[in-house]
Every structure is written in C-alpha cells, then in structure tokens.
Amino acid sequence: MKCKKCGEKALLNMRHHNMALCKEHFIEWVPEQTARFIKKYWMFGPDEKVLVAVSGGKDSLSLWDILVRLGYQADGLYLGLGIDGGINYSHESQRLTEKFAQERNLRLHVVDIEKEYGYSIPVLAEISHRGHGRPCAVCGLAKRHEMNRIARDLGYDVLATGHNLDDEAAVLFGNTLQWYPEYLLRQGPVLDAADGLARKVKPLCRFYEREMTAYALARGIEYIYEECPFAEGSQQIFYKESLNQLENARPGTKLTFYLKFLEAKRSGELFVAKDADRKGLHACTQCGQATSAPGLCSFCRMLEKVKLDSQ
Amino acid sequence: MKCKKCGEKALLNMRHHNMALCKEHFIEWVPEQTARFIKKYWMFGPDEKVLVAVSGGKDSLSLWDILVRLGYQADGLYLGLGIDGGINYSHESQRLTEKFAQERNLRLHVVDIEKEYGYSIPVLAEISHRGHGRPCAVCGLAKRHEMNRIARDLGYDVLATGHNLDDEAAVLFGNTLQWYPEYLLRQGPVLDAADGLARKVKPLCRFYEREMTAYALARGIEYIYEECPFAEGSQQIFYKESLNQLENARPGTKLTFYLKFLEAKRSGELFVAKDADRKGLHACTQCGQATSAPGLCSFCRMLEKVKLDSQ
Numbered sequence: 001m002k003c004k005k006c007g008e009k010a011l012l013n014m015r016h017h018n019m020a021l022c023k024e025h026f027i028e029w030v031p032e033q034t035a036r037f038i039k040k041y042w043m044f045g046p047d048e049k050v051l052v053a054v055s056g057g058k059d060s061l062s063l064w065d066i067l068v069r070l071g072y073q074a075d076g077l078y079l080g081l082g083i084d085g086g087i088n089y090s091h092e093s094q095r096l097t098e099k100f101a102q103e104r105n106l107r108l109h110v111v112d113i114e115k116e117y118g119y120s121i122p123v124l125a126e127i128s129h130r131g132h133g134r135p136c137a138v139c140g141l142a143k144r145h146e147m148n149r150i151a152r153d154l155g156y157d158v159l160a161t162g163h164n165l166d167d168e169a170a171v172l173f174g175n176t177l178q179w180y181p182e183y184l185l186r187q188g189p190v191l192d193a194a195d196g197l198a199r200k201v202k203p204l205c206r207f208y209e210r211e212m213t214a215y216a217l218a219r220g221i222e223y224i225y226e227e228c229p230f231a232e233g234s235q236q237i238f239y240k241e242s243l244n245q246l247e248n249a250r251p252g253t254k255l256t257f258y259l260k261f262l263e264a265k266r267s268g269e270l271f272v273a274k275d276a277d278r279k280g281l282h283a284c285t286q287c288g289q290a291t292s293a294p295g296l297c298s299f300c301r302m303l304e305k306v307k308l309d310s311q
Numbered sequence: 312m313k314c315k316k317c318g319e320k321a322l323l324n325m326r327h328h329n330m331a332l333c334k335e336h337f338i339e340w341v342p343e344q345t346a347r348f349i350k351k352y353w354m355f356g357p358d359e360k361v362l363v364a365v366s367g368g369k370d371s372l373s374l375w376d377i378l379v380r381l382g383y384q385a386d387g388l389y390l391g392l393g394i395d396g397g398i399n400y401s402h403e404s405q406r407l408t409e410k411f412a413q414e415r416n417l418r419l420h421v422v423d424i425e426k427e428y429g430y431s432i433p434v435l436a437e438i439s440h441r442g443h444g445r446p447c448a449v450c451g452l453a454k455r456h457e458m459n460r461i462a463r464d465l466g467y468d469v470l471a472t473g474h475n476l477d478d479e480a481a482v483l484f485g486n487t488l489q490w491y492p493e494y495l496l497r498q499g500p501v502l503d504a505a506d507g508l509a510r511k512v513k514p515l516c517r518f519y520e521r522e523m524t525a526y527a528l529a530r531g532i533e534y535i536y537e538e539c540p541f542a543e544g545s546q547q548i549f550y551k552e553s554l555n556q557l558e559n560a561r562p563g564t565k566l567t568f569y570l571k572f573l574e575a576k577r578s579g580e581l582f583v584a585k586d587a588d589r590k591g592l593h594a595c596t597q598c599g600q601a602t603s604a605p606g607l608c609s610f611c612r613m614l615e616k617v618k619l620d621s622q
Contacts, residue, residue: 177564245556
C-alpha cells in the first residue's frame, strides 16, 4: 500500500476514506483534518483559551499535541484519580502527562481528587455505593465537576476532551439501543457554554481509534498503553466490540453511523429541535457550579453522603 | 423450569418477561398477547376484514392461526414467487400453505407472479438488474404491489404480515446505523391506509422469533423450515446476528430497542411529528395503485423495463 500523496510506503490505510498515507503525510493530515472539524462544528476560534483534559492516554495527549501544533492556546488539566489497579495506573499516567508537558514546555494544571476532597475515586465510589461496584459513575461525575470548576476558576473558554470516533460511536450505540431522548438530543461534538460552564468540545470525534494510535506512535508520544483497570468488561467496551464487528464486515460503518446521526440532527428531518444547550440551570448552594436541580449539585451531594457515611 | 401459571414443566422460559410457561399456557398466552397488541396499536376492529400474507413459514401461518382463534375474519394470500434454490422452495411453501388452509377450512387466495406477469421473481430480478445480484429488492417490490392489489380488489380493510420482533429489530437496527429519517419515521406496527392502499399491520411485532417457533411447534403447524435460499448472507441476517449477540449478553435488548423506539415516537420527545401515513400519493397510470411519484409505479416501471430488455 502506497501513500496517496507521495507514493512512499504507507503507514496506514484508511478504507473508509479510500486513502493510505505515509508517516510524514499522515501526521500532517491529522491536524489539517482536526482544524477542519474545529471550524465545521464551530468549536472555538483562534483567540479562545482552551483547556485540554489530559489523562496520559493516546487520545488526549495527541489532542494536546495537535492543538499546540495548530497554534491554539491550549493548556492541560490532569486529574489525579487515585486508581492503582495493580498497575500503578494513576501514578504512571500522571508521570507520562507531566513528562509530555515538560518536554514541550506546556502549562499543565494538576488536581488530585484525594488531596482536594479527602478520598480517591475508588474510595468515594465504595463509600457512596454508586455504580454497582464500578467506580466509573463516580469517576465521570467527579471529572465533569472538576473540569468545569478549573475551566471556570482559571478563565478558560473551552474544555476539549480526546474522545475519538470509537468512543462517540459506542456512546451513541448505547443511547440508541435504549432510545434515550435526553442523551440523543444532547450528543454531539460541541456542548454549548451556559451559566458559567465552559463550552465542551471533542475535536477528535471523527478519527477512528486506530488512527489516533497511529498518530501518537508516529509523533513519538509516550502514553499509557493500559486502559483504566476498571474499564474491563464495561458496557462501553462491549458496545465497542459490537461496532468493531460491524465495521469489519463493512468498513466505514462507525463513521457513517456517527456522521449520519449528526446530519440527521442538523437537518431537522428526524429529531425535534430541542435546546441542546444547558438552560434552566441553578447554582449549587455548596460549590456554585451550575446544576439542573436546585440545592446541591450531584457531586456535592455525593460528597455530603460520603462524609456522613464515613463518620 | 416450571410454568408460572400451573407449576407444570415449562415449554419455554422468556427471560425478558421473567416468565416460563408450559405448552398449554403458552399457546393460550400468545393469542392473548396478540389481541392486546392489536388493541394497543389500533390495528383493526372485530368487524374488519383481514388479509394475512402467508408465506408457508412459521410466523405467517402462526399469525393466521392466532387471528382465526381470536375470531377475526382472516383470509390468506399466498404469492407464488417461483423460487427454487435447489430445495423447491416456492413449491413446498405453497403446498404447506394450501394444506394448512384446507385442513382448517380457511379461504386462501393464491397469486402466481409468473402466471400473472410472465416471469418468476428470479427472472424479473435478472432481467431488470435490480438489487445487485439478489432478487430480494424485486421480490419486496412485487410482494408489496400484489398484496396491495389483492387487498384493494377483494375489499380487505387490513393487510397483516407475520413480521416478528427479530425482523422488526433488525430493520430498525439497519435504519438506525444509517439514520434514514424517512424509514425511521415510518417504521412501526401499523402503516395507515391511504388512497386505496389497505392499512398494514404487524400483530406479531413484539414476539421473539423463538417464541413464534415454539408456538408453531406447540400448535402442530406444519411450516417450511428453510429460509428463502436467497436470504443467506443478507444484510438483514447479519444485523440479526449482531442483535443476537447483544441479546445473549443482555436478555431483553431487542425488545427494549424496539419498544423504546416506539415509545420515543409516541411521546414526541425525540422525533419530529412527521406524517407517518402515505399522503400526496398519485395513481399509477398503468395499474391505478397509489404511488409516490406521478406516472408509473415502481412495479409497473420495472415490468416495462423487463419487457423492453427481454425483447
């Protein structure tokens, strides 16, 4: 297989694009495409301050690398979750994230959940009994809360996450199997800003996971290979496997599934035009962050419960 | 496993309903449920004349059996498609359908496509070059046309087909992977009558395929075991396998997928309220049947092409 642009040996064949590219052209193509997606979906402008949520994995570190290469003002936010899982997961991912930032002279904010709130994610999950034995629900809640908090406190306009096409398609697949109106109407590459919550964007939403792996490797980015030890056997991974089978039988299935969904939302021919943004929000009486119901936000409510239960 | 109603040995365990039933109670339960679905989705009333499209397979013969047991005026329509496939498929399915009708003293209309139009389905497909080597597109077109024609000419109010949950979920799955607004907005257990087209209904849409197999066997219905020889390797079967995997991992997935879709359509919370019925139709200048565009309907256009090409 030869590069479509120069005829050299290809690094990657992308059957869904009917295109193979060599290493050199591939690492040019990815940021070009990313810049196109950022514009197409109105993610952010050149003067906006971007906070990239970095986990130490290939997607988020690659996103940071791409945004910096494209000239955006992009700083990083690493959240220390206190997950060990026998592989020193959080420690190792933090080390790699800090190394990445130092080597490139980038600004990285580090927030450690245990230092900040007294408990690591697994402990919070255990005490609060949320999520049926998996800390994933508590982890998602805490990450959303902390990302919003830091973006607001430090004055960032936009929060960027490294979700790739496989992630987005799997979430869409799960939401579709259950036809959740509220999730389906909200899913997309951009969640608008509202009431002190920064805009959230997913600039990698149209790249396959294997494209992001190839990019990280081709750019020599050192990232943590392991998935979060708690992800194993999750619903999400099960949906990814289902979609992989469909993709293997018909290359492009995932991309079509996601893009036609976005197109159906845009056209107004299928879905009701419900506000995808976050209106009618209240300020949490504890932390001040916007939340859907009056009183405490879910995160502060969870913390309250944990404090009571651990007394 | 014991019958929930009488404690006898169960014939079938339905994990999605958390219920096992013995043979006797199962063959009572299926018509009870069918009657419930007929009412719930406003399919037809006790005085309406129903034409059941029967193929000789387990679903359509069971449907006919159920409707007759429920006291509806249900006649059968068998379409001779002229498919051999090395297993004498059409001949055998016609024989079993006629036997079913005779033994129960039911009225069966038989229309043979070749006698009516000069060509069998496989020949029509070959000459017309529709459907990429599979006659399935032509077959669907011809069946729809002939079912509508017979229902209109013989004054039936309703056309009932034996689509089960596995069929409906697979169609929905395919339409969802591509997010086709026109198909998604129209899919459901009922397609309203319009312009001389009889109402179309699917009273078995909430039964799993294995439930219908169990019903046919328990009722001693002799049906053709073979699938249509052209179905092998079809998209539809591929989607069914995908859904079966999801179902195996989480029993009830198919039922939830289909029912929550219907619920999302009903609630108006997700989909636009487009007319699901067939408005703005024209009469075909050849056969008079309602069709979406002026001039010939697709079936008559296909026949014209075949006549030209075979001259």
